[in-house]
Amino acid sequence: MSLDDAVQDLADRLGVALVVVDHDLRIAAFSVHDTDARLARLARLLAGSTAPLTKPLVEQHRVRQARHGVRVPQDDGELVVLPLRHEQQLLGYVYYVEDRDTPRADDLAVLESAAPEMGALLSLRISDRRHGTENSRQLLAELLGESPEKRAEAAGKLVRDNLIDDVEHYSVLVLRAPDSAPRSITRLAVEATLEFTTRSTTVKIVGAVLGAEGIVLFPRPVNRDRLERALAGPGLEVVVAGVGSVRPSLAQAVDSYHEARLAQRASRLDPQRYGKRVFWDELGLDRLFLQLPLDRLTPSQFPDGVRRLLDAPHGVELAATLEGYLDSGGEIQSAARRLRIHRSTLYYRLDRIREVIGCDITDGSIRLELHAGLRIARLAGLWPHE
Template sequence: MSLDDAVQDLADRLGVALVVLDHDLKIAAFSVHDTDARLARLARLLAGSTAPVTKSLVKEYRLHHAKHGVRVTQDDGELVVLPLRHEQQLLGYVYYVEDRETPCADDLEILESAAPEMGALLSLRISERRHGKENSKHLLAALLGGSPEARSKAAETLVRDDLIDDVENYSVLVLQAPESSSKSVTRLAVEATLEFTTRSTTVKIVGAVLGAEGIVLFPRPVNHDRLERALAGPDLEEVVAGVGGVKPSLTEAVHSYHEAQLASRASRLDRHRYGKRVFWEDLGIDRLFLQLPLDRLTPSQLPTGVRRLLNAPHGVELATTLEGYLDSGGEIQGTARRLRIHRSTLYYRLDRIREVIDCDITDGSVRLELHAGLRIARLAGLWPHK
């Protein structure tokens, strides 16, 4: 018998709608919810908007230590919760909201008598999930880091085992927590993305933590707004998300992965411009610059005009002004608006820039050299400190 069968049989016997949660209070199974009120509660639970059993409830009623069912009075009715164990290990909880007109006196006895079998079946389901996650992790690692033959085999297995949809649009999301954070934050970001997607759609996605990166493979383009909502948790505020471009086959997803890594790098190097959710398609010329050995560049390798500007007194102010001027295509009013300064101040600074670099900044080739040099200096961390 499966956990789903056991839950449904017990629910039919009691005349209630049962839900089984694992130790992390995530849904492991639920019975048929056959009334409007029950369906509404289930919909709220699946959407993540409300959960009758919370960490605070577990702590308040010491549910993790309970040996018998516990009755909890809540606004929408009495909640009956029973811990599920296997070989003395707490694995989760089974609960129902009391909504029957005439409850039976021996409900708790019936529930508790079924607990050992349900605990064993929940243990098996958790084990299957863990095995499935490990299998997905190995396949994802082979798909994104193996030889062409290994990638082809991993792609075939992912589709055959119904772990990912067989489509013509694949994109990769790379998640990275700050270096000061623990690896668990990255894992939490992956889980949050998987859970959000599972709740909101039937699209199959695969995710795992590989090294310091959290990786999620999507069989479609990644939606920016939904990505923001998936990573909206308080523990995920500083997680950086890089999204690669869409590729036409699973074996080419490795290219989307490399693009996602570069997009993630862009956020770390220039958070002011890119923020924490960066898409490859939005990088522009930085697509090329980010593939340079930026960590090995030195100031001596920058164009002469850029070096002079960065080393000059008030170098940050002058470099920022020139960068804004070049970003605005040399248009005075647009530059002044971008920098939030008066036009007379801008003219003064441009004159000072001409003196320092000893170049004609209206010349196209000079502008190209200065613009590229300033951008590379910023990405390489060679921008002067104030």
């Protein structure tokens, strides 16, 4: 018997919506129901951050140490929780909310009698999950690696092992915490994305941590709103997410991966413009600039006008003014609004810029040179300082 079958049989005997979670409160199995009341109850039990069983509750009521079922009063019914163990090791919990008008007196005994078998089955589920995680990590590494032959083999195995859906559109999400943050934050971001997607859709996705990056492979375009909700947990606000474009085959997902890496790089280099969730399709000309050896550029390699502006007194103010002016297509009123300054102030600064760079900023080729140069300087970290 599988864990899913055991949970379903027990839920049918008790007449409740039943959920099994591992020791980190990640969902391992849950019962299936066809009545509106039970479906509503199950939806609440599976509702992530609003689910009734939380880590603070486990600690407060000493559920971890309990050897029998624990009853916890709640606003809309009593939460019944039972630890699941195998070979004396705590593996997780089975729980339900008591909302029946006439519960049976022996319900807790029935639940406890099923606990040994469910603990053993949960142990197998966790073992399978760990094996699947390692298998997914290896296949993802090969799918996104340099060898076309290994990419093709990994793509076929991911589909044959039923780890990912066989479709005609794949996209890659790259997650990364700041270098100053613990590496575990990236792993938590991957797990949060996997759990949210599994809980909210029937889509099969694959995720793993490769080096410093968290990688999640989707058989569809990545939805921005769902991504935001998946990464809304505590501690994950520092994680940068880069999303590649959709590719028509699994073997070509490596191209979406490279785009996703560049997208998350854009966030790290210019967080003010891009924020923490960046899609390849949003990058515009930065798609090209981000592929330059930005870390090896020096001010001397920039055009003279750009270099003079970067070195000038009040360079940060003048550079930002010129950038805003050029971003607005040279239209004064629009540029003044963008920069939040009066038009007379803008005219004054533009005169100063002309003096500093010694160029005609109405010339199209000069504008292109200045605009591209300033953008690359910002991405390269060569923007002037106060």
